[in-house]
Amino acid sequence: MAFAQGAFGKLYKGTYKGEDVAIKLLERPENDPERAQLMEQQFAQEVMMLANLKHRNIVKFIGACRKPVVWCIVTEYAKGGSLRQFLMKRQNRSVPLKLAVKQALDVARGMVYVHGLGLIHRDLKSDNLLIFSDKSIKIADFGVARIEVQTEGMTPETGTYRWMAPEMIQHRPYNQKVDVYSFGIVLWELITGMLPFQNMTAVQAAFAVVNKGVRPVIPSDCLPVLSEIMTRCWDANPNVRPPFTEVVRMLENAEMEIMTTVRKARFRCCISQPMTTD
Incomplete structure (x- = not known):
């Protein structure tokens, strides 16, 4: 079940290698090419940024997936929420x-x-x-x-x-x-x-x-x-x-x-x- 929702998708709680993780699933708007392009740009940018940011006060990047149906970004899970x-x-x-x-x-x-x-x-x-x-x-x-x-x-x-x-x-x-x-x-x-x-x-x-x-x-x-x-x-x-x-x-x-x-x-x-x- 999603625990948060943003402009382009929802956040889910999952498990990876026995640890709780946050999974951001992105919904690519099929009927809005301009919005779809913006989402693609933000997805690529966030993955690039998170993969290179390593600091105790920056959320830890775990991985990303970009397939035709499902795009997702996986990060460490924050138990306390936002x-x-x-x-x-x-x-x-x-x-x-x-x-x-x-x-x-x-x-x-x-x-x-x-x-x-x-x-x-x-x-x-x-x-x-x-x-x-x-x-x-x-x-x-x-x-x-x-x-x-x-x-x-x-x-x-x-x-x-x-x-x-x-x-x-x-x-x-x-x-x-x-x-x-x-x-x-x-x-x-x-x-x-x-x-x-x-x-x-x-x-x-x-x-x-x-x-x-x-x-x-x-x-x-x-x-x-x-x-x-x-x-x-x-x-x-x-x-x-x-x-x-x-x-x-x-x-x-x-x-x-x-x-x-x-x-x-x-x-x-x-x-x-x-x-x-x-």
Whole structure:
């Protein structure tokens, strides 16, 4: 039985050499040559990308099959499903802060690797971030990823509006910083547990982002360092957005700050307990 569905096919759980795997079965539209060509292009691209990406925060490629009837891509199986599914099960409750920062670091470290290879993911969102049994996150779905080139030739409107950088929505030239913008939205999701722009349609969200400079509302009790990361990541000016190497450093600082705060709280708790004698 399929456990997820995308634009061109469905995801199934299977077994390969005794291990659980995810099988993406692609349905080639027979009566739409243009759509069929796009699917073929994305299939070839995703297989090529995944076969060459090897990082602990990138979903592991196992194999692919391209026969006239069935096209499929096989990857490791994520027991926890996607980050979006995980957040929906929590019913808009935020992820514990320590875990949220750990998972954000997983995504940022994976993206340091992706960008280091000169690639752009172009569809970084919670649906494409998979949670494994140790609660770590791996990046998936490289069907629309591209090698960074002179962006006049890049496809506009690739990705999903709620996570899409304004320059992509406006069909302007873009670079790797579109992924940084999307990451800022994902970080907000982790911190709040909510769907971005949940009171708007995707098209309304895109209009608000581009024409009104609207961004998700950062909680008032958010750690300043996390607030700064989000604000800089989703800045309208791509040059203001930090590279993922800097995002990782900032998140590591946030992680240290959280650990220090927890230790201090535990210490205060210990010394406030009255001493007892026999």
